[in-house]
Amino acid sequence: MYVVNYHERDAIEVDMAGAKGATVRWLVAKRTGALNFAMRLFEIAPGGIIPLHAHEEEHEIFVLNGKVKLIGDVEGYAKKDDIVFVPPNVQHGYDNTEGSEIFRFICVIPLLDKE
Amino acid sequence: MYVVNYHERDAIEVDMAGAKGATVRWLVAKRTGALNFAMRLFEIAPGGIIPLHAHEEEHEIFVLNGKVKLIGDVEGYAKKDDIVFVPPNVQHGYDNTEGSEIFRFICVIPLLDKE
Numbered sequence: 034m035y036v037v038n039y040h041e042r043d044a045i046e047v048d049m050a051g052a053k054g055a056t057v058r059w060l061v062a063k064r065t066g067a068l069n070f071a072m073r074l075f076e077i078a079p080g081g082i083i084p085l086h087a088h089e090e091e092h093e094i095f096v097l098n099g100k101v102k103l104i105g106d107v108e109g110y111a112k113k114d115d116i117v118f119v120p121p122n123v124q125h126g127y128d129n130t131e132g133s134e135i136f137r138f139i140c141v142i143p144l145l146d147k148e
Numbered sequence: 149m150y151v152v153n154y155h156e157r158d159a160i161e162v163d164m165a166g167a168k169g170a171t172v173r174w175l176v177a178k179r180t181g182a183l184n185f186a187m188r189l190f191e192i193a194p195g196g197i198i199p200l201h202a203h204e205e206e207h208e209i210f211v212l213n214g215k216v217k218l219i220g221d222v223e224g225y226a227k228k229d230d231i232v233f234v235p236p237n238v239q240h241g242y243d244n245t246e247g248s249e250i251f252r253f254i255c256v257i258p259l260l261d262k263e
Contacts, residue, residue: 034221034234039210042231060231061208069258070185072208072231093176093187095154095254097212106149116175116187117151125149139210141256143184 035066039074047075047083054081054129063144070143077101077129077136085126090142092119099136102128111138150181154189162190162198169196169244178259185258192216192244192251200241205257207234214251217243226253 039060047055054077059065061072074097077083085105094117101111105124111117117138119125129136154175162170169192174180176187189212192198200220209232215225218232220239226232232253234240244251 034232034238034240036218036222036224036226036230036232039229039231060210061233066206066233066235067208068206068236070208070256072210072256074210091181091183093182093185093256095175095187095189095210103151107151109151111151114154115151116154116157117149118176118181119149120181121183123149139254141185141187141208 042074044076049083049086051084052082054078055083055127060139067144070141073140073142075127075136075138075140077127077132079129079132079134081129081136083127085124087122087124089121090145091121092117092125093141094119095139097137097139099129099132099134101132101136104128157189159191164198164201166199167197169193170198170242175254182259185256188255188257190242190251190253190255192242192247194244194247194249196244196251198242200239202237202239204236205260206236207232207240208256209234210254212252212254214244214247214249216247216251219243
């Protein structure tokens with residue numbers, strides 16, 4: 034069991050074609066104890082975007098700060114205190130290009146390869 | 149894919165011997181789409197407690213608000229922006245009996261029975 038502030042996890046630029054102003058911190062990853070799922074914290078700066086994409090891993094998301102335009106399967110906005118659920122293989126993305134605040138969210142994914 | 153504010157999920161009193169002033173909301177549960185893990189939001193009021201206990205499910209926790217005394221395997225405090233990881237079968241609990249703020253946290257657990 035451990036306790037650590039999230040700022041102690043490195044913010045890594047999101048490595049995806051078309052992504053801009055977006056970072057991810059692996060709060061609980063395989064090497065820090067995750068057994069079945071990993072918890073990450075994303076930040077998308079004003080002007081930033083994570084473009085439309087899809088993958089096998091479902092997302093369970095909780096929004097900590099800000100407001101973002103969702104792109105893909107749901108059109109609309111996600112804001113502080115919202116839950117977003119993205120099922121496997123559903124197109125999704127987050128557009129903060131017109132936003133004025135950092136959009137910060139927790140995003141949990143399954144560890145498909147647990148080895 | 150859906151978006152919903154967490155207040156739309158019912159706050160249910162934590163059903164555990166010795167628990168006081170503690171509620172849980174199932175943000176993403178099996179019936180709301182969870183496939184491999186469930187996301188919950190707990191609130192422990194000032195004066196409240198979730199006593200020492202252990203179970204097979206690991207916890208990946210992110211603290212949204214407040215500060216709480218941890219009991220069990222780790223002695224110390226968890227506060228806003230902290231990550232807490234509780235491995236399987238490790239004794240843990242959250243004591244807000246001397247606190248002055250609501251302690252609010254996200255807690256993700258595996259769905260051991262996925263059927």
